[in-house]
Amino acid sequence: MKSIKYIATSVLAFLIAWSAVAFGQDRRDVILKAMKDELNRNMRSLVLGDLQKPFYIGYTIRDARLMVINASLGALVNSNESTDLDQNVRVLVGDYKHNNSNFRGQRGFESSSLSSFATLPVESDYFSIRRALWIATDNAYKNAAESFEQKMAVIAQQKISEQEAALDDFSKVPASVLSLPQRKLEFKRSDWEDRAKELSSLFKKYPDIYTSDVVFRLYQADMFFTNSEGTETVCPVTLVAFEIRASTQADDGTTIGNSLDYYGVTADDLPSMNTLKKDVESMASNLVAVRTAPVMDDSYTGPVLFEGQAVAEMFAQRFFSSKGLVSSRKQLYAGMNIGMSSGRSEEQKLENSIDTRILPKEFSISALPYMKKFGSTALIGSFEIDAEGVKPPQELVLVDKGILKTLLNNRVPTLKVKASNGHERQLIGTFDLSTSKGPGVIVVNTTNGKSSSEIKMDLLARAKEEGLSYAIIVRKLGTKGSDFTSISLPIMSSGNNEQSNPVAIYKVNVADGKETLLRSAVLGDISLGCLRRIAAADKEQFVYNTLTAPIGDDGVTTYVMSSAGISLLNSFNGSIPASFVVPKSILFEELEVKKNVSDYTPMLPVVPSPLSAK
């Protein structure tokens, strides 16, 4: 029986021997060569009967290592590590003008065992990689060729506007060749386990917190992309995430929770254990305080101040979810599908607002994807090439002095954004290497910024003028990935487009500036009208790393369901690492704040917590 090492070296020795191509002794080289060879073979010979040949083939391979550690109250709940290679194959039939994309056809679901034979090996075995790509390409080609024929028939049958008919299906871009050095993370598992346990044990002091856990994830990947246009890129992607969650019930039965999320490109980017411990203690005591905090029991309409994380999360959700600064292409549907397409594209609101004002003239928003750091903070959204092998511009101005200029886009042209600006992002945490248009590094700049104290004074003055006895400050919004309505596991919120609920929200007394923590408060819709009437912004900036939810072709935010435990990679829920640099605080002239009505408020436990029963 052969050992792995022996086989690996023999393959390489052999490949060097027969091939004139320079062939380094490197896993990367084997993977890339297998991709290129199989891609070329398919471009050369793949054709079925009278159907058209593919005009474009793109291969993505992810070579990823992931470690997930989960601890609760000082004990390990889970600790797993895996290495996986996964691929995604895109085949386009037709031409740049008309091809099988942007079409929802009728191809039915067929159960097949073939896909399990398109699995990539975990070792860099040249022919194994080619075999997996071969099966996947064959399948993708058959789907594409059939869809293309169907689509052409549909086009012939449907009335399509001239503008839309003139729109290409796929834009041309120059080929890119890029190879960035590998980035390695320190995977010493027992160390990470010890740290997770230590942090989680802090919750032992809080019997009033019912559930808590600490999750550490380390993700290290090489992303390979090749296409038939000559693009060939290999880029590292790493992400270190610490997520700490806690939940409990308030006296009235309402479930409440809080979380701390830290993201970095490497472990060095994350806070020290001492800082983390301090944060955990303050989060825990804050949560305990919220249990008995007064309920938001009336309706409020008036000035609202957002600070820090709340500002950044608001921009992330409001502008980079389904209805934001991201383009959307109208999909063509086969007739029979119309009734079934409940998630069908809502008209992209902002696409029609290009060249109009969407924010006060003091505000500009740019994508700066190459920016690696802001101050000393590493930006997890930073990237040099997108998932379609397109290099984004150094700076892409999305909003200039309040006027919407363009939207983030990929290679699918839309009516207003015809060219790719390199923002097709690779999702982290899906089996099939899904991609989505989405943000990388987003910077919100303002002119005429004020100091924090000036803004707070402004808040109180405005409230007073409105005849209100108090004003509202929002310091933390729940992230879309965390939902505390479930006591045990956080479940993705249902995908509505509303702002997530505030986790830290305060009443400020107009008379004396005294702050009172509130709970069960929800924010009203932050409409374009509200955004255009932002009254003030901080001159200081705040930096925020987060995982945003992907956005589908038709502009609908899509949540990739995960089944915890089945695949570690799924544990990131299919999200896009993104970074936001925003004003440290902003003042809305007018927002609504209401009481949150909970559907289910179970009684408090009758048995005391084991943590208090000593």
Place this chain on the structure above:
Amino acid sequence: MMKQVLASHRAFLVLMFIVPVLMHCDVCAQDKLLDILTEELNREMSVLKTQQVPPYFLSYRVDEIHTCYVSALSGALVASKSSDTRILDVSIRVGDYSMDNTRQIRGGYRMSFNSGGSSSDLIARENDPAAIKTTLWTKTNEAYREAVEMYANVKANTAVKVAAEDTSADFSREAGVVASYEPPLDIRALEGDIKAWEAKVKHYSALFLQSKDIYGGRVSFTYTVERKYFISSEGTRIVHNIPYARLMINGLAKADDGMELPLYKDYSAFKPSDLPGDDVILEDVRLMVKKLEALRKAPLVDPFAGPAILSGRASGVFFHEVFGHRVEGHRQKNENEGQTFKKKVNESVLPSHISVVFDPTRKQLNGCDLLGYYAYDDEGVLARPVEVVHNGIFKDFLMSRTPIERFSVSNGHGRATAGLTPVARQSNLLVNTSMPQTSAQLRQKLIDECRKQGKEFGLYFENIQGGYTMTGRRTPNAFNVTPLEVYRIYVDGRPDELVRGVDLIGTPLAMFATITDVGDSYDVFNGSCGAESGYIPVSASSPQILVSRIEVQKKAKSQDRPSVLPRPDTEDTQIPESKRTQNGKVTP
């Protein structure tokens, strides 16, 4: 080594029943998890008992699961991972044994079993009392809240609906308190060297590349050890181990008409070291490769009704699907279920020479380990053999602690996968006969039967992938068994002919009426059975059976053509043929 552990454990058990106190002091004291579970259970019960709607039963089940999975595809490793988790399942009952929160809410479309009163989650892998007790506490609280709510619904439903057909109690009273403790297994030693398993699966799977018509072949090794803890407020305390190793082989070819032709073969044993050696497996893979090639060229069968022989494995799966799922006790109570055998007790359902036994206490048959073996079920009840059919007469159901009319206690068949609520499930199914026939006799009888029916041929089902059945009232009460290898046996003496493209279908009672004869040598089918309480290991063993009339229907098939391009390693002309081995690697 495992066998020794279990053997000594049996001897130990006897002692335990005599002096249960001994166990408490000497053995369980060493198992910290057991102590933590017990302490929290007692604490919870002491407080909850004082509530207005107190629980009468509370149990904690913790399944500590170690899994090692190594898989190769056509000569290259595609996975090698192992995991360790602990899954908690809390079950709480309010009301009393005769009526509690678990009773079926009748009327309308609903989940057949309400889940009110059980709750599950991951639990700390380390024996930290604070961490584990806090999870037990939150989950018990959740389960209790649900149980109280459901119990109110049950009472209301009972008041407004007509009397149930089956008026048996909701929970059985079992005699005696069961206590048993098995020490942990030395998993690392039993598992052996993972690297060696990686090398083996690569080696085996590489053989599939010998045929250029095969898409690939996958060989996977899994070793699972479930260490099961069960404690209840009735005093039950059980800790035992369920280990099993499996090696699965799966190859795939496609016929020119698009039909996918998978073949499977698997080997099971309690210990990895008891799986067959390289020689046996390599030979089986070679055989599978030949069969895949033959299947590609095999003719399609049209829908057919006539005589057939089912191999022992095929018959085992057939009995499991068609019979086994219909003798699961709890289904006789649910008024959405078909209840095929409910009124058949003491009536003839099979020829008088056939008996059917479910025996979870049996570990082996003809030297083959039986995966449906266990000492206690997932409700803490001692496993025992159940003769469901004796000499053709229906006698008994497989029982969990959910009583049914005339069957008020469990016979140790309450089973579930980790985290789910146990229901009556199968164990080791054995089909026995008092009139065994040799293969030659069966074959002759088949031919005679074909002649009688005027058929040119009968069918022989050699191997079967699995099957499924529907037991409800709102769907046809039918089964579908998926054969992998089917032969025509011709009346005129032509050689047997491999055919493809059919599924075996039918309805249970009609099918049973046609079983005429049973062979004389057993085959074992070890597998994983899925139903409402999850996937559980089971086995089904049977000799060949002769049926006078079966029905086959066309198999659903893929409409996709075979791959357009040849497999890359069979084509690349840059590599001189002489230098290339079949898995695309060179031999020095």
